[in-house]
Amino acid sequence: MKYSYYPGCTLKNKAQDLDRYARLSAAALGFELEEIPEWQCCGGVYPLGTDEIATKLSSVRALNHAKEQGQDLITLCTACHHVLKRVNDDMKNNEDISTRANNYMQLDEPYKGETSVKHFLEVLRDEIGFDELKSKVVKPLEGKKIGAYYGCLVLRPGKILEFDDPENPKIMEDFIRALGGEPVIYPYRNECCGAYTSLKDGGISQERTKLIFDSSSGFGADMLITACPLCMYNLNKSEADSKVPVYYFTELLAEALGVKEGE
Amino acid sequence: MTKQEIEKNVELIREISGCDPYKCMRCGKCSGSCPSFNEMDIKPHQFASYIINGNVEELVSSKSLWKCLSCFACIERCPRNVEPGKLIDAARQLVERERGGDHLQAEDIPELLNEDVPQQLLVSAYRRYRR
Ligand code: SF4
Ligand code: SF4
Ligand code: SF4
Ligand code: SF4
Numbered sequence: 001m002k003y004s005y006y007p008g009c010t011l012k013n014k015a016q017d018l019d020r021y022a023r024l025s026a027a028a029l030g031f032e033l034e035e036i037p038e039w040q041c042c043g044g045v046y047p048l049g050t051d052e053i054a055t056k057l058s059s060v061r062a063l064n065h066a067k068e069q070g071q072d073l074i075t076l077c078t079a080c081h082h083v084l085k086r087v088n089d090d091m092k093n094n095e096d097i098s099t100r101a102n103n104y105m106q107l108d109e110p111y112k113g114e115t116s117v118k119h120f121l122e123v124l125r126d127e128i129g130f131d132e133l134k135s136k137v138v139k140p141l142e143g144k145k146i147g148a149y150y151g152c153l154v155l156r157p158g159k160i161l162e163f164d165d166p167e168n169p170k171i172m173e174d175f176i177r178a179l180g181g182e183p184v185i186y187p188y189r190n191e192c193c194g195a196y197t198s199l200k201d202g203g204i205s206q207e208r209t210k211l212i213f214d215s216s217s218g219f220g221a222d223m224l225i226t227a228c229p230l231c232m233y234n235l236n237k238s239e240a241d242s243k244v245p246v247y248y249f250t251e252l253l254a255e256a257l258g259v260k261e262g263e
Numbered sequence: 264m265t266k267q268e269i270e271k272n273v274e275l276i277r278e279i280s281g282c283d284p285y286k287c288m289r290c291g292k293c294s295g296s297c298p299s300f301n302e303m304d305i306k307p308h309q310f311a312s313y314i315i316n317g318n319v320e321e322l323v324s325s326k327s328l329w330k331c332l333s334c335f336a337c338i339e340r341c342p343r344n345v346e347p348g349k350l351i352d353a354a355r356q357l358v359e360r361e362r363g364g365d366h367l368q369a370e371d372i373p374e375l376l377n378e379d380v381p382q383q384l385l386v387s388a389y390r391r392y393r394r
Contacts, residue, residue: 014381044387045333048352050281055390079383156335166339192298192334196387199375200367204330208298229381236379 001127003118004066004073005033008080009041015077015229021250022076022120024259029128029136033074036065042083045196053100059087060101064111072116074123076250078228082153082161085117089160119154119163121171121227121249130178138258140180147184147221148172149212149246151231152192166190172225175249179256188215193234202237209238217242225249264320272319272357280353286343287311293337293347303327307337307347314350319357328355329366333391356394365393 011019026033040058047055063084066073075081090097092113102110118126124133150169158166169190173183193212194205212235216224224246226232235246254260264272277284293307294300305313305325313322331351338346358364367388 008383009386010381010383014379015383041382041386043390044383045390047390048333048349049279049356051279077383079387152332152334152336156339158339192332192336194298195332195334196384196391197330197332199380199384199388200392204299204302204332228383230383230387233379233381233384 001031002034002071003031003123004062004069004071004115005035006039006042006062006073006075006080006084007035008039008075008077010077010079010229015232015248018076018227018229018248018250021248021254021260025250025253025257028254028257028259029124029133031123031128034069034071036062036073039065042080042087044079044083046083046086050094050097053097053104056087056090056097056101057104059084060091060105060111063088063091063113063115063117064105064107066115067111072118074118074120076120076227078119078151078154079230081117081119086160088113088115088117119227121175122163124175124178125171130174133175134178134180137178137180137256139256141176141252141256142180144181145184145220145222146176146181146252147186147216147219147224147244148176148189149193149216149224149226149231149235150190151226151228152190152195154227155190172249175253176225179252181252184216184219184221186215186219186221188212193231195230195234198234198237205234205237206239209235210240210242213238213240213242213244217244223247225252269317269319272323273314273317275357276314276319276350276353279356280346280349282344282346282349282353284311284314284345284350287315287345287347288343290342292340292342293345296336296340298334298336299327299330299332302330307351310347310350310354311345319354322354323358325354327351328358329392331355355391359392359394367392
């Protein structure tokens, strides 16, 4: 199976591990990530204004490219995922935005949200299946107590993202189980880490990440996993005493599949 | 602001956000969910009433504009679909769309950098703090 793949700017730079381990794991699981040629940065945050059109066009280009290839579009960065899924929803369901974006794009055939946007984790759950994944694991993460840190962008708004139950998600816990680890469920797993405020003022993210680490460590986690490079950054910069190591979920995946040292 | 300017800005906030502040029942669920509640001077459950009552000048000069994380917790949980996170984003845009209203200047970026800053952080802040 071949998917169109939108890596995003961070995975080409500071979050290369998130990308590299995903590609190695996909190969081991028998699917291929075909990078969209000349993709442009999605902007990292979804433009909330109903009159903001130009800032949504880089996403429309990527979505339309996948449509032309007849492929589903895969993302790894939760921010890219959020932006692409929401713009796709606009193109499908918001006539005003869709018309105005298509007026800019001047495509042979207007783009109407035909592409299906999937997070890498959704592919593991819905197309590969966690049972199948489990059967491919050669180095189970035995004895590891792992807290899933979802953050915000991959879950909310639940009606549009349709990724998992936004208040009680389980996809990452099921993923951890498939790899042979023990998931640790803790209250702050879907609470914000401080997001982009850490650029100008680290105060909020220090406060938030302390709550996240206190909560996850309190419930016994030895490590956290994330799919978001900004969460990774904010968590790593935390000065909390309860801090534990944080990994991209793809790193643990590649390790369990025995392909971590490949390439 | 003159009365006319206030009315125009109320209209603009409603247009940009696509939200109806009149549906707010002040249940406080948004403020109860907000990770930046302590940092905000005007709280999420008050956004709608500031707009309804025409207190736009106070709202656009509020520090809450720069404390909202766009985490969408209030948007997920608002039982009346008022979606206060969108209202505050629209208020922020009123400010940023004016000349000199940006909260982040390109010249400031070099000194905010460290070697770990992910690209995502830069573009996100750039998008949310300026237009
Ligand atoms: S979310 Fe990020 S990493 Fe992803 S392309 Fe967009 S900005 Fe860049
Ligand atoms: S940085 Fe963290 S809190 Fe933020 S978007 Fe990633 S998930 Fe949310
Ligand atoms: S959750 Fe919605 S209805 Fe309740 S106070 Fe907040 S904006 Fe108003
Ligand atoms: S989106 Fe903004 S106002 Fe709403 S809960 Fe998050 S930080 Fe608070």
